[in-house]
Amino acid sequence: MDAQPTSAIVADRLVKRYKTTTAVDGISFILPRGSVTGLLGGNGAGKTTTIAMIMGLVTPTSGSVRVLGAAMPQERYRVLHRMNFESPYVDLPMRLTVRQNLLVFADLYAVPDAQARVLELAADLDLTDLLDRPTGKLSAGQKTRVSLAKALLNRPEVLLLDEPTASLDPDTADWVRGHLETFRRTHNSAILLASHNMNEVERLCERVIIMKKGRIEDDDSPERLLARYGRANLEEVFLDVARGRSRHPGETVK
Amino acid sequence: MSVLEAASEFSFPRVGALVRRYWYLLRSSWPRILDLIYWPTVQMLMWGFLQMYVAQNAGFFARAGGVFIGSVLLWDILFRGQLGFSISFLEEMYARNLANLMMSPLRPVEFIAALMVMSLIRLSIGLVPVTLLAIAFFGFNLWALGIALAAFFINLILTSWSIGIFVAGLLLRNGLGAESMAWTIMFLFLPLTCVYYPVTVLPDWLQYVAWALPPTYVFEGMRALLIDHVFRGDLMLQAFGLNVALFAVASTAFLLLLRSARQQGTLLQGGE
Numbered sequence: 133m134d135a136q137p138t139s140a141i142v143a144d145r146l147v148k149r150y151k152t153t154t155a156v157d158g159i160s161f162i163l164p165r166g167s168v169t170g171l172l173g174g175n176g177a178g179k180t181t182t183i184a185m186i187m188g189l190v191t192p193t194s195g196s197v198r199v200l201g202a203a204m205p206q207e208r209y210r211v212l213h214r215m216n217f218e219s220p221y222v223d224l225p226m227r228l229t230v231r232q233n234l235l236v237f238a239d240l241y242a243v244p245d246a247q248a249r250v251l252e253l254a255a256d257l258d259l260t261d262l263l264d265r266p267t268g269k270l271s272a273g274q275k276t277r278v279s280l281a282k283a284l285l286n287r288p289e290v291l292l293l294d295e296p297t298a299s300l301d302p303d304t305a306d307w308v309r310g311h312l313e314t315f316r317r318t319h320n321s322a323i324l325l326a327s328h329n330m331n332e333v334e335r336l337c338e339r340v341i342i343m344k345k346g347r348i349e350d351d352d353s354p355e356r357l358l359a360r361y362g363r364a365n366l367e368e369v370f371l372d373v374a375r376g377r378s379r380h381p382g383e384t385v386k
Numbered sequence: 387m388s389v390l391e392a393a394s395e396f397s398f399p400r401v402g403a404l405v406r407r408y409w410y411l412l413r414s415s416w417p418r419i420l421d422l423i424y425w426p427t428v429q430m431l432m433w434g435f436l437q438m439y440v441a442q443n444a445g446f447f448a449r450a451g452g453v454f455i456g457s458v459l460l461w462d463i464l465f466r467g468q469l470g471f472s473i474s475f476l477e478e479m480y481a482r483n484l485a486n487l488m489m490s491p492l493r494p495v496e497f498i499a500a501l502m503v504m505s506l507i508r509l510s511i512g513l514v515p516v517t518l519l520a521i522a523f524f525g526f527n528l529w530a531l532g533i534a535l536a537a538f539f540i541n542l543i544l545t546s547w548s549i550g551i552f553v554a555g556l557l558l559r560n561g562l563g564a565e566s567m568a569w570t571i572m573f574l575f576l577p578l579t580c581v582y583y584p585v586t587v588l589p590d591w592l593q594y595v596a597w598a599l600p601p602t603y604v605f606e607g608m609r610a611l612l613i614d615h616v617f618r619g620d621l622m623l624q625a626f627g628l629n630v631a632l633f634a635v636a637s638t639a640f641l642l643l644l645r646s647a648r649q650q651g652t653l654l655q656g657g658e
Contacts, residue, residue, distance in 0.1 A: 155651075184654050190651045190654070219485070222654075228411065242399065
């Protein structure tokens, strides 16, 4: 698989095996710059391992993954300042205030005029009143917004999001999705989004990759997936894939 | 990547950012600051009063004024230096922040540099007041050792960093399951580096082990200074040579453990 100059992420026959399990089993995909792709799959499908390999946190057993042309993890320092991520499984230091956390990470990412950028993001994500509060004292939804602010500090060209609206009330979640759409449009960033919220995936993603047992089970636009499975929404498609139901037109869905 | 390339990519602002992160944490928590001072003070007082007692009952100890207090203060440089390094690293694991750092442009060498700076800061907060108390209670002035103290300090802090780097590698590879190593590994050095007694006390075969460890030279050098009033520069140079080798071995081990952590997928977990 050739890496196109316009590609943000290129995974080529990517495999990750641990001692007794194969977490990712030969997956390939290309994500163009400016695209938003949903990564779906049940627990243990291989989503987190795939994202970890893209971030350079896990070394593939075989195959390769390139981000903005750099092989991960070998050439990660060429591109880490151009990417970022947010995950509910990773926290920011609790005793530091929101402002302190964001300023520390702004310096780690060499963000120019860090103070102004922090204030700008705080305004965008409705964090201004929280800037001087310890991060650990915030509600789950507020923490998610702070993590999102950290992920957007360096205006990443590649943004990896793991459940970005988990713990948010519907109104705030909708507002965050709107912000992500705006960010993608204005910065032409590639966003890879792992989520169990099918409405979110339908709204944000122009492409959906469905994983099961470490393999890509399906990969298409939401509209074509709905048509192919004969379903009204992605949740039903997801259940069809998870339960091994047929996806071919004309076949009876059990 | 060549050494020159690595050096050219080294970023002081990134190191500064991480040091700020630990400093914010330290100053926000008075129990953390108290913890830095409490135990060194207790130890210094205990050994100081013991020294006073035996000095009244044994002629040798009367001549060797301050040797116990000197030992405990130098031991604290070694022990607290490593602990200051390792605790800062552990704070990242407790905070579940390690993946954020590993995913950022922060280089491992910058991470280590920040931990070294924090080790010095924590050591200063903990030990400077205790050295002043030693003057007040027992008339023992560690600072009066002058250039010898500088040589002792450099060698001890280098050893403590080497051990801290190795422990950080173990934590990356094994998660918090290896946490106890951070707290206890230095106690292996306590009997072997002859903190409170001369190397000749050890069995012959164990003396070879003791002389392979840099701090042994420092503690022998301290006794030579306090008892015989001789500064043994030769011992300090030998300790420094061993420290350079130990630092290289620890850094290599850290990089190998980090590579293994990437292969095993433990950087995202960091749990038990």
